[in-house]
Amino acid sequence: MKIDLHCHTTASDGTLSPSELVKRAALQQVAILAITDHDTTAGLLEAQPVAEQEGVRLIEGVEISTRWHGFEIHIVGLGFDVTHPAMTALLTQQQASRESRAIAIGEKLAKRRIEGAYEAARTKAGDGIVGRGHFARVLVERGIVRQPQAAFDKYLGKGQSAYVATQWCSIEEAISVIHQAGGVSVLAHPGKYSLSNKWLRKLLGEFKAAGGMAMEALGCQQSPDQRRFLLSLAEEHELLISAGSDFHQPGRWIELGRGLQRPEQPGVWHHLGWV
Ligand code: MN
Ligand code: MN
Ligand code: MN
Secondary structure (H helix, E strand, O other), X not given: OEEEOOEOOOOOOOOOOHHHHHHHHHHOOXXXXXXXXXXXXXXXXXXXXXXXXXXXXXXXXXXXXXXXXXXXXXXXXXXOOOXXXXXXXXXXXXXXHHHHHHHHHHHHHHHOOOOOHHHHHHHHHOOOOOOHHHHHHXXXXXXXXXXXXXXXXXHHOOOOXXXXXXXXXXXXXXXXXXXXXXXXXXXXXXXXXXXXXXXXXXXXXXXXXXXOOEEEEEOOOOOXXXXXXXXXXXXXXXXXXXXXXXXXXXXXXXXXXXXXXXOOOOEHHHHOOOO
């Protein structure tokens, strides 16, 4: 049984609509799926009836950006009430920060003689939430970089010329709101923040102290050593484990549910009684 509790749709910076994403998950034999768009739960409404048709168990999800010692740390919420006022208020505030960040990124790129990037990224996002992923695709399409990752490495990533530090909420606030709405708080992709092991342990310690419940230990693009390391960190900090591909678009390396068979370790799936 495959479980994928981290992926994106056109409601944020994914390229598949919520319906397309659920159908793809069903084809990949994902039995339990959470759509975790950046700071929005807007994809759920469209995804729910399709998930019922396809026999996929759909879990409410969101990926909240937070600020921690100058790093952008992502906290996933799972299985919460999407209409809870604390959650809708936080997401509205986050979406406003995201929009101002996008405008500021556009201004920084214009100084690098890349004109109209905000408008192009905004158009790409459609009705959805605009993110750096949209800027990355604009830069690829214009031939400025070859791969989306290169757009982050050269322009959009931390310390690069079009990086904008954003006023995200704190880790504590994200956790508190997820719990108020009845959900489980998960530290997303701990291996992707380029933190030293010392800082990673500090992050996990503070996440746990703030009431954080789980961390993603299973991804679809990790070596056996990386996986073992993350599983041992979860055990060390007494966190439940979670699993997610962080799928954004069809491609060669990342696929919904890939490598995400339910393991024996106690995971959010046991805790929430999904299996
Ligand atoms: Mn993204
Ligand atoms: Mn993330
Ligand atoms: Mn993500």
